[in-house]
Amino acid sequence: MSWTDERIEQLRNMWEKGLTASQIADELGGVSRNAVIGKAHRLGLKSRPSPVKATEKVAKAPKPVAPKPIAPAAAPRAAAPAFSRPAAPPRTEAKPVAEPRPATEADAADAPPPKPDTPRIVSIGPGGFIRQGPGDQQAPIPPAPPRRLVPAKPSPEIAGKTSLLDLNDRICRWPMGHPGEPDFHFCGVAVNPGFPYCVEHCGRAYQAQLPRGTRRPPPPPPFGGPRVR
DNA sequence: CCCTGATTCGC
C-alpha cells in the first residue's frame, strides 16, 4: 500500500482525533502501526501524549546497556551513539534542578514549607513534641483539581448522534454505521412498542418465516451492510 | 505480556 493523498488525509484526521496508531493502521488497512507512526512523524504531526517521552529526568544514571555479543564488528552507526541524546532538549525552560543528593526520609515531607528561606520558629513542648503555631497548620486542603466528567471535545461526528450511553428501552437501538468507527451510533428514533427497534428496523430485524424449501431473499445485512474499504 | 508512541536506520 502506498500513501495516497486520500490515505494521508485519513491519517491526519484520525491522528488529530486522538485515535491510536494501531486503530488508524487497522482502519486504513494495509499498513502497520509503525508505518502509521512513521508517516505521521514525516508529516510533521506528532506530539500527543506518549507513554515514553514523558520522562525527562537527568538524574537517571547513564545505563550503558549491555552491548550485544553479536556483531561487534558492525560499523558504529554514529560517532558517539552512547550519548547521542542525553542532552535534554530545552523544551521547557530548564530550571536548575536541585542537586541529586541522597534523599533522606525527612526530606520527603509531603508538604514542604512554602517559604524555605524563612526560618521557621517552632517551640518544643514538654516531652519533645513540636508545638504548632496558629499559622503552622499544615495546609491539608489540597486544591481540588478541576475534573471534567465529559470530554470537552466529544468529536464532532458523534455530536447529536445516539451513542451507546443514550440507549434506553424507548428508542431504537438499531446500529448505524460500523462499531468502532468514530461516527458509529444508533438509530435512536421512537421504538415500536414492545420491540427494541423502531417500526422500520423491526421490519428488518424480524422477517416472516417462510415455508421450508422456498427460496428466501438474502438476509438483512448486519450493521448496515458489508464493510467497504 | 499486552498496549502505547518515538526513534533509528537499512532499504
Added chain:
DNA sequence: GCGAATCAGG
C-alpha cells in the same frame, strides 16, 4: 520516503 526493529513507559 518508507517501515521494521528497537526502545521505553504504562
